Amino acid sequence: MSETNRENVKNSGEDSQGSAQAPVPGVAKPSIPAAAHAKPAAAAARPAAKPAAPAEVLPEPRLNNGRGRLLGSARLWPTEVWPNPWARPSFVRGAYWLAGIVAGVLLLGWSVGEISVWANLAYDWAMNLLRLRQVPELWAQGAWSAVKVVVVFHLVALAPLFLVWWERKISAHMQSRLGPMYVGGFHGWAQTIADGIKLMLKEDVSPRAADAWIHLLAPIVAAAPAVLAFAPVYFGSGLTAADIDIGVLYIFAVSGMTVIGIVMAGxxxxxxxxLLGGLRAGAQLVSYELPRTFSVIPVILLVGSLNLTAINDFQSGYWLGFIPRWFIFYPVMGQIAFVIFLIASVAETNRIPFDIPEAESELVAGFHTEYSGMKFSLFFFAEYAYVFLSSALVATFFLGGGNAPLPFLRIWPSWLWFFAKTGLIAFCFLWFRWTFPRFRVDRLMDFNWKFLLPWSFANIAFGAVYLFL
Amino acid sequence: MFEAYLTLMVFGVVSVGFAVASLIGAWLLRPRVPDPIKATTYECGVEAVGSTEIKTNFRFYVVALLFVIFDVEALFVIPWAVSAKTMDIGFVVGEMMVFLAVLFAGLMYAWKKGALVWD
Incomplete structure (x- = not known):
């Protein structure tokens, strides 16, 4: 008896006679022993050998009244089987879109060139204008600083919006889903914006047991350093908001302040x-801060500066004319430092496989269990801003920042190379989340203190060897 | 260099202002439907028992202490890394290796004393 028939037997309750005689097209009805009629339906419907299931005729789906984009073509339901992906129209269309986007970005980069050239023109024009109006020098500089800050702030604010959407698409495609598809039209690009508006309009619930002021201040303390840490980040040749000489130290110091906000929240x-989530987060973040700092020391040692522009410029040029002088290509030292820094950065952003502070299977949501609405979204914003920051730092420290991988690729400007490398590392961050299982809390601490930290000490010695070469 | 620090000041104002402004914006926009049940502590549906102001495990304190020790060491290493190229390399590197060896011995001591055991 076929699968379909067994379903019918179950559905029709006790009436095993009637459903057993339900006609199945194309399949000869197996003979049922007479004794089986006396047994309950489920037992009677279990044959000794199962014949092949017939082709089922499913009803036409009428979801979304036929107006939905996804299920609009009801004939594609259930999924049609294609001989290869390229036979599938949506796959080909997606490939064209992707090629078009990449070509468009490359063309844009090639035609715009270095943004710092335009920025310098704008600076000269604005300063001349302000001098003609006899504005004091301090005010003029302050106004220009404000322009730079507003530009970088928008970049920092938009990057999490994009990263959240990208993460949802990546996770969906890794699990054979589509992810957001409706909001905004093209592959749900406006989904995160809609979510942000929704979070803003949500009621804010503050529990009675909470310490009201600490509960209110924690998201501010967690999110403000996430923006502040972007001040010395190198976005391309001449594109640094505050080109300070202690850049690396400043970034580590400021981004370390977020842990205070998280412990406050807990x-x-x-x-x-x-409370448990906050304490775990505190222990984890301060622990991984150490290998993260020590793994950058060989880089600082060889450059001799904490300035991110200097670190970037040190990596320009090529060995033998084609191997870029990026720190990741320094034998032994570069690879160890890169791996330690990447792992510690993932741990610093509280992401899987290091998301012990907010492990949803044991701690509900960890330190932000009691947060809702805009306060919650500030924590969320901080996490993704740190993903962007860490990707940018990996790109600057180890992947040459704005330097092209091959000499002839220098026709594209440095900011484009910087964002390409940052995007690559950010993709790795999102990829890890959907690939690795979570660490157990004791292994997490062991991995840091007994593996990463000793190796990052040893790596300083490996880096010092290069000073003698 | 002065302009860079001016930018940093503006950055500080903008970053704190952004966080505060988004909370104020949400405060103006959001609905308010207070309910005594809503304000209870979330505990998977059951009533919360006891207070959270309890004695927490000692190991968090040990980790914090180790962090302070090693982070201060990092602050000694960074100025060395910045200026090592400008000095007598052999002497400077040898000295730092001694320092790192002491640091590593400290880590080994903490390890043997069981400060890194987590459970």
Missing amino acids: WGSGNKFS
């Missing part, structure tokens, strides 16, 4: 899940 919520 302590101030008055919830045991939050």
Whole structure:
């Protein structure tokens, strides 16, 4: 008896006689022993040998009243089988879109050139204008600083929007889903914006047990350093908001302040899940801060400066005319430092496989269990801003920042190379999340203190060897 | 260099202002439907028992202490890394290796004493 028939037997309850006689086209009805009629339906419907299932005729789906984009073509339901992906129209269309986007970005980069050239023109024009109006020098400089800050701030604010959408698409495609598809039209590009508006309009619930002021201040303390840490980041030749000489130290110092916000959130919520999550986050973040700092020291040692522009410029040029002088290509030292820095950065952003502070299977949501609405979205914003920051730092420290991988590729400007490398590392961050299982909390600490930290010490010695060459 | 630090000041104002402004914006826009049940502590549906102001495990304190020690060491290493190229390399590197060896011995001591055991 076929699968379909067994379903019918179950559906029709006790009436095993009637459903057993239900006609199945194309399949000869197997003979049922007479004794089987006396047995309950489920037992009677279990044959000794199963014949091949017939082709089922499913009803036409009428979801979304036929107006939905996804299920509009009801004939594609269930999924049609294609001989290869290229026979599938949507796959070919997607490939064209992707090629078009890449070509468009390359053309844009080639035609715009270095943005710093345009920025210098704008600076000269604005300064001349302000001098003609006899504006004091301090005010003029302040106005120009404000322009730079607003530009970088928008970049920092938009990057999480894009990263969240990208993560949802990546996770969906890794699990054979489509991810957001409706909002905005093209592959749900406006989904994160809609989510942000929704979070803004959500009611804010602050529990009675919470310490009201700490509960309120924690998201500010967590999110403000995430923006502030971008001040000395190198976005391309001449594109640094505040080109300070202690850039690396400043970034580590400021981004380390977020842990205070997270511990405040855990302590101030008055919830045991939050408390545990906050304490775990504190222990984890301060622990991984150490190998993260020590793994960059060989880079600083060889460059002799903490300035990110200097680190970038040091990596320009090529060995033998084609191997870029990026730090990742320095034998032994470069690879160890790169791997340690990448792992520690993933841990610093509280992401899987290091998301012990917000492990949803044991701690509900960790330190932000009691947060809702805009306060929650500030924590969310901080996490993705740090993903962007860490990717940018990996690109600057180890992948040559704005330097082209091959000499003839220098026709594209440095900012385009910088964003390409940052995007590559950000993709790795999102990829890890959907690939690795979570660490257990004791292994997490062991991995840091007994593996990463000793190796990052040893790596300083490996880096010092290069000073003698 | 002065302009860079001016930019940093503006950055500080903007970053704190952004966080505060987004909270104020949400405060103006959001609905308010207070309910005593909503304000209870989330504990998977059951009533929360006891307070969270409890004695927490000692190991968090040990980790924090180790962090302070090694982070201060990092602050000694960074100025060395910045200026090592400008000095007598052999002497400077040898000295730092001694320092790192002491640091590593400290880590080994903490390891043997069981400060890194987590459970």
